[in-house]
Amino acid sequence: WDDNDSEENLSSLDDWAAALYGDAGPPVRRAWSCFSRAFQQFPFAIGTLYVAPQNTGPGNLLYAQPTGYRATMVGFPYDDLERWKSIYPAEVFEEQFRLLSEGWQDGLELVAEARAQSIGDNQAASRELHNVAQTAYAHFRSAYLQIRFVRLREQQPLPAAEIARVLDEEIALAKQMHALISEDSRLGYEASNHYYYTPNSLREKVLNCEYLRRNLVAPNAE
Numbered sequence: 001w002d003d004n005d006s007e008e009n010l011s012s013l014d015d016w017a018a019a020l021y022g023d024a025g026p027p028v029r030r031a032w033s034c035f036s037r038a039f040q041q042f043p044f045a046i047g048t049l050y051v052a053p054q055n056t057g058p059g060n061l062l063y064a065q066p067t068g069y070r071a072t073m074v075g076f077p078y079d080d081l082e083r084w085k086s087i088y089p090a091e092v093f094e095e096q097f098r099l100l101s102e103g104w105q106d107g108l109e110l111v112a113e114a115r116a117q118s119i120g121d122n123q124a125a126s127r128e129l130h131n132v133a134q135t136a137y138a139h140f141r142s143a144y145l146q147i148r149f150v151r152l153r154e155q156q157p158l159p160a161a162e163i164a165r166v167l168d169e170e171i172a173l174a175k176q177m178h179a180l181i182s183e184d185s186r187l188g189y190e191a192s193n194h195y196y197y198t199p200n201s202l203r204e205k206v207l208n209c210e211y212l213r214r215n216l217v218a219p220n221a222e
Contacts, residue, residue, distance in 0.1 A: 038103025
């Protein structure tokens, strides 16, 4: 950021991107547009905002059997799909988070391009954008996977191969978030609830998914 730049002189998002990220501004600007288009797919409803798993992302555990627990306000989602989805049919709710996360992934590719182009003082800003965008993706994608897991869990016979794919991706997201919060302790923090997850709770999520792979998937894969 140059001292001669001011809000009055920055007349467009292109200018803002250039001021913040230098030569990496163009791919960052395209990434912003990608993220905006992807976020249009978010299944907006007040109930969903408060209780669905996009708040906790990969920090929320999965359960082999329905718990019957009621999701709490910006706290513990459990496996309460009925409250998560609010006004949406379950299949539509799942699909919207799939579209959101896949669209967001397109933006991440542009952020990676921008980070590779960053030099000097702009490297720190590009790294921070990368970490925050990756965190948002982990939350959106994990929400999709958790919705899918709960819906797959209800099917008979149990679709073991598809559940295994969900569990493997959840493990990858938990490990990714563990690395990100180890680098930046601001990630996963929310003012009224403090940390949605800690390094240990993300390790627990990995063990949780590995347990389900052995005790839910394996017996039904034969």
